[in-house]
Amino acid sequence: xxxxxxxxxxxxxxxxxxxxxxxxxxxxxxLGLAVIFGLLKIVNFAHGAFFMVGAFGALMLERYLGIGYxxxxxxxxxxxxxxxxxxxxxxxxRLYGLDPIYGLLLTFGVALLLEGSFRVGFGSSxxxxxxxxxxxxxxxxxxxxLPNYRMWVVAASLIACLATWLVIEKTKLGSYLRxxxxxxDLTQAFGIKVPLIITLTYGxxxxxxxxxxxxxxxILHVSSSxxxxxxxxxxxxxxxGGLGSIFGSVVxxxxxxxxxxxxxxxxxxxxxxxxxxxxxxxxLLRPAGLFGREER
Amino acid sequence: MFAGKLKQVFVIAAVGFFCASTMAALAQTSAQxxxxxxxxxxxxVLTDMSGVYTDLAGKGSVEAVKxxxxxxxxxxxxxxxxVIFADHQNKADIGANKAREWFDTGGVDMINDxxxxxxxxxxxxxxxxxxxxxxVNGSSNVGITNQMCSPYAVHxxxxxxxxxxxxxxxxxxxxxxxxxxxTVDFAFGLGLEQQVSDIVxxxxxxxxxxxxxxxxxxDYSSYILQAQxxxxxxxxxxxxxxxxxxxxxxxxxxxxxxxxxxxxxLLWINDVHALGLSTAEGLLLTNAWYWDMSDESxxxxxxxxxxxxxxxxxxxxxxxxxxxxYLRAVQAAGTDDPDAVSAKIRELPIxxxxxxxxxxxxxxxxxxxxxxxxxxxxxxxxxPWDYLKLVKTIPGEQAFMxxxxxxxxxxxxx
Numbered sequence: 001x002x003x004x005x006x007x008x009x010x011x012x013x014x015x016x017x018x019x020x021x022x023x024x025x026x027x028x029x030x031l032g033l034a035v036i037f038g039l040l041k042i043v044n045f046a047h048g049a050f051f052m053v054g055a056f057g058a059l060m061l062e063r064y065l066g067i068g069y070x071x072x073x074x075x076x077x078x079x080x081x082x083x084x085x086x087x088x089x090x091x092x093x094r095l096y097g098l099d100p101i102y103g104l105l106l107t108f109g110v111a112l113l114l115e116g117s118f119r120v121g122f123g124s125s126x127x128x129x130x131x132x133x134x135x136x137x138x139x140x141x142x143x144x145x146l147p148n149y150r151m152w153v154v155a156a157s158l159i160a161c162l163a164t165w166l167v168i169e170k171t172k173l174g175s176y177l178r179x180x181x182x183x184x185d186l187t188q189a190f191g192i193k194v195p196l197i198i199t200l201t202y203g204x205x206x207x208x209x210x211x212x213x214x215x216x217x218x219i220l221h222v223s224s225s226x227x228x229x230x231x232x233x234x235x236x237x238x239x240x241g242g243l244g245s246i247f248g249s250v251v252x253x254x255x256x257x258x259x260x261x262x263x264x265x266x267x268x269x270x271x272x273x274x275x276x277x278x279x280x281x282x283x284l285l286r287p288a289g290l291f292g293r294e295e296r
Numbered sequence: 297m298f299a300g301k302l303k304q305v306f307v308i309a310a311v312g313f314f315c316a317s318t319m320a321a322l323a324q325t326s327a328q329x330x331x332x333x334x335x336x337x338x339x340x341v342l343t344d345m346s347g348v349y350t351d352l353a354g355k356g357s358v359e360a361v362k363x364x365x366x367x368x369x370x371x372x373x374x375x376x377x378x379v380i381f382a383d384h385q386n387k388a389d390i391g392a393n394k395a396r397e398w399f400d401t402g403g404v405d406m407i408n409d410x411x412x413x414x415x416x417x418x419x420x421x422x423x424x425x426x427x428x429x430x431x432v433n434g435s436s437n438v439g440i441t442n443q444m445c446s447p448y449a450v451h452x453x454x455x456x457x458x459x460x461x462x463x464x465x466x467x468x469x470x471x472x473x474x475x476x477x478x479t480v481d482f483a484f485g486l487g488l489e490q491q492v493s494d495i496v497x498x499x500x501x502x503x504x505x506x507x508x509x510x511x512x513x514x515d516y517s518s519y520i521l522q523a524q525x526x527x528x529x530x531x532x533x534x535x536x537x538x539x540x541x542x543x544x545x546x547x548x549x550x551x552x553x554x555x556x557x558x559x560x561x562l563l564w565i566n567d568v569h570a571l572g573l574s575t576a577e578g579l580l581l582t583n584a585w586y587w588d589m590s591d592e593s594x595x596x597x598x599x600x601x602x603x604x605x606x607x608x609x610x611x612x613x614x615x616x617x618x619x620x621x622y623l624r625a626v627q628a629a630g631t632d633d634p635d636a637v638s639a640k641i642r643e644l645p646i647x648x649x650x651x652x653x654x655x656x657x658x659x660x661x662x663x664x665x666x667x668x669x670x671x672x673x674x675x676x677x678x679x680p681w682d683y684l685k686l687v688k689t690i691p692g693e694q695a696f697m698x699x700x701x702x703x704x705x706x707x708x709x710x
Contacts, residue, residue: 016518064535095348123351125513126538128545128570138551144521145551219544220514225348229514264518269509273519 014144015261017166023141024157024255029234030241031161031250032208035168038244039201041091042103048231049111050206052106054080056118058187059129068131069218073156077207084206088199111228118224126221153215160211163251164204168246177201181244230270236279242292252290264288312469315425323389331631332375333403339365339619340404340682342391342419343411343434345383348512349537351566353411353434353611356604362410363599364619372626384415386511391415392422399426405632406431409615412436413484420444427634429641431622435612436562437487438694445704447638452662453455453614454584456484458695459562460491462582462668466687467530468560473501475559476528478519478543481508488534488561505527513539524552536562541571548575548672563671564609568683573674576683581669585610585650586684592649607681617650618662639641654692659704666695 008129029051036044058074061067087110095102104200138147168174179187180194188194213227220226238258241248256275263271270277282290298580311413334470337631341361343353358381365377376596379480380402384391391412398404399422407423412417420439423430432440432511436456440449475496479485485508493503505526507519520543523531531552533540540560547558560567563581587597587607600608608616625640669684677683699707 014519014521014524015390018521021517022515119346126542126570128572138549140551144524144552149549150517180365221538221545223514223538225512226514229512261518264522268518268522272510288592 011289012265015157015265016258017141017144017261018263018264019095019148019258020254021153021257022260023254024154025216025230025233025253026134026237026257027253028157028160028208028212028215029230030237031164031246032205032212033234033238034241034244034246034249035164035208036202036205037238038246039090039177039198040103041100042095042107043100043201043235044205045071045089045104045107045231046110046114046203047107047209047234048229050080050084050209050227051213051216051230052118052222052224052227053083053114054210055129055217055220055226056122056213056216058217059127059208059222061158062129069214073211073214077210079211080213081203081207085199085203087206088202092202093195093199115224115228122222122224126223126226129217129222131218149218155221156215157212164208165246165250165253233275235280236275238284238289240279240289241274242289245289245291248289248291253283312594313356313645321439321500330660332373332626333405335375336403337372337375337377337406337623337626337632338390338404339379339622340395340398340402340407341379341381341409342394342398342407343381343385343409344379345388348539349386349411349434349692351606352537352564352609354407354677355487356600356606356608356612357409357411357434357615358419359603360600360608360615361619363596363603364616365624368620369625372623373630377623383598384412386412386415386598387414388414388418391432392418393399395419395422395430396426396433399428403431403633403687408612409434411435411611411685413439413487414482417444417483418438420446420449423448429622429637430624431618433611433618437483438491439483441657441659442703445659445706447660447706449662450641450656451620452580452618453611453665455661455696456488456491457697458666458690459488459582460495461690461695462666463559463561463580463655464492464495464532466580466668467532467557468496468499468501472530472557472559473499474528474534475501475503475530476526477506477532477534477644478516478523479506479508480511480539481515484513484536485534489532492532492534492561499680504691509535509539511539514542516543517550519543520546520550520552522640524550530559533558533560535663536564537567538570541567543574544571564611565607565681565683566609568671571608573671573677573683576671577673578670580687580688581671581684582666583669583684584664584666585613586611586667586669588684588685590649596649617646617648620648621646621656656685657699658706659699659702661696663692663696665692666690674682675696692695 033047033102058072059074134251135152138145176192179239180197184194237252238249241252260271263274328388341358343357345354362379365379382394390694406429408431410432415436416435417439429448430432432451433453438455438457440451443550477489479489496503507522560579568576587593593595597607625637629636629640642656654662654664656662667689672686
């Protein structure tokens with residue numbers, strides 16, 4: 001069997017494929033975080049919790065209302081986005097203008113609250129959520145057997161990222177958003193309702209987390225801690241990509257997924273740390289992140 | 297004026313310390329034979345109430361111990377029995393601190409459950425130091441009856457050796473001579489991997505590698521790829537609870553089961569429930585007890601189900617049985633003095649809904665039959681929680697580590 005640096009080709013390419021799958025999750029989550037941070041200047045610690053809420057939402061729709069995966073993929077992000085909007089209006093709004101640490105603490109509290117309530121309601125062991133019938137089974141790619149569902153995850157994540165990018169870069173709403181990010185005071189002076197844009201942006205960021213949650217439900221068992229495991233990694237990715245940089249977060253998400261996969265091939269013990277090693281390196285060499293801009 | 301106040305404070309403090317120390321001395325003397333210390337027998341359930349293992353122990357274990365106390369009549373030697381519980385969060389230091397607090401100031405006579413091997417080993421050390429009883433039901437590390445053994449520690453429901461004798465031994469006998477392990481990286485997983493590796497090597501088989509993952513991993517895909525690349529015939533899963541169920545799910549998804557066989561080394565009835573029969577069908581599991589194995593076990597399980605909402609597993613049944621046994625020992629000893637109770641615990645036979653012919657050895661190991669089960673197919677399952685069929689019974693003397701292999705200092709070697 002052909003080898004690459006002493007590793008069987010099969011294992012090498014297999015891990016790379018998995019890196020791309022994981023990277024797409026990272027990308028969608030990091031994208032939401034970046035959008036929120038860009039406009040609200042809030043480090044949304046509740047992002048992982050909303051990811052978890054998304055997965056549980058899909059589970060509850062199926063269990064209690066008999067609504068399957070595909071409708072859930074639309075319904076749940078909208079509903080979770082509404083929860084996010086509610087959180088913004090009732091809680092986050094009071095903290096604008098204060099030290100960012102308050103926003104971090106508040107969202108961390110929200111995360112603990114959400115995780116705690118789902119743990120009480122559903123216990124801590126993972127709940128199975130079945131893969132939609134059309135995506136069941138796997139495809140033999142000769143170098144590995146890849147479950148069809150994971151291919152769909154990669155495609156869906158890329159679509160979500162692309163759609164978000166198009167909205168922000170190519171639509172009128174997006175131009176308002178970009179303007180409000182740069183100069184909120186001036187944008188407001190032009191008669192654009194900046195507070196409304198802020199609310200909607202938080203809702204949209206949360207909805208993105210929920211999309212990732214629904215996508216993850218059939219892969220990971222749905223459990224109250226599924227978000228907190230992921231959110232730390234995603235934070236590191238946002239920092240690497242450059243805080244607030246939308247393009248940077250997506251690229252860094254995919255790249256870090258790949259690096260993680262590669263590390264698993266060569267020295268799997270380090271795979272949990274490699275992302276943070278990258279973060280430390282990037283912070284040393286480019287403190288603003290790979291695609292971030294220095295604050296003026 | 298100020299100096300006078302200061303002096304007053306010192307005097308009060310001195311008197312206070314004196315009183316406290318005499319009280320402590322009194323409390324110790326009151327544990328003399330013929331009495332119940334503190335006029336109450338207090339049982340602490342130290343378990344995972346919120347983490348990855350909570351569905352295997354947690355609230356169910358607390359209820360099982362409470363049921364045992366109720367069935368015993370709520371009183372022993374005329375004194376009330378109290379059940380308290382705490383969450384060790386799967387952290388050895390938190391568990392050890394709680395045990396220390398319970399023994400030092402909480403008046404706890406016995407700690408039960410102790411799921412998570414890391415916690416159980418740490419608490420076993422405290423029990424030895426404080427001369428108070430612990431009964432381990434939830435964890436598997438054989439250290440509890442070896443390096444950490446003491447007259448005050450009992451290992452009750454199962455252990456890693458007996459799991460290896462069941463699923464491990466049988467898989468080797470069926471021709472599984474090359475193994476790769478997916479191991480959860482702490483005392484439990486490593487201990488289990490060790491026990492099964494010994495059996496594989498004893499049968500002239502080979503262990504070709506292992507992938508270690510942290511507790512609570514959700515995505516096993518990359519570990520599964522490593523297992524596939526190893527080309528081992530058997531992929532041994534040395535983890536349990538959601539770790540094991542996630543690994544099994546991933547193994548099916550990535551087509552591992554087409555060319556290799558899975559050996560889940562510790563599965564619980566709860567895991568089978570979570571996986572669903574269509575995924576779990578055909579897997580072997582070694583359990584000390586199954587809710588549907590006798591009229592007595594069914595009666596107990598029905599009562600338990602009404603309180604908890606799921607069927608009890610072997611560890612929760614062990615919590616119940618071992619609490620009853622402890623209380624019987626207290627009754628027989630006529631005191632809750634730890635040394636007197638320890639002697640009775642090892643003297644009295646055990647015959648209840650958990651086992652018919654159990655006894656506890658000098659090293660603290662409870663000897664009883666173990667069972668190898670196969671998970672039914674969806675078609676074979678006739679009613680809710682009808683999941684297992686018996687493959688074989690492993691007699692107690694064969695299921696557990698023989699005394700001549702024990703490293704426990706209490707075992708007298710010829």
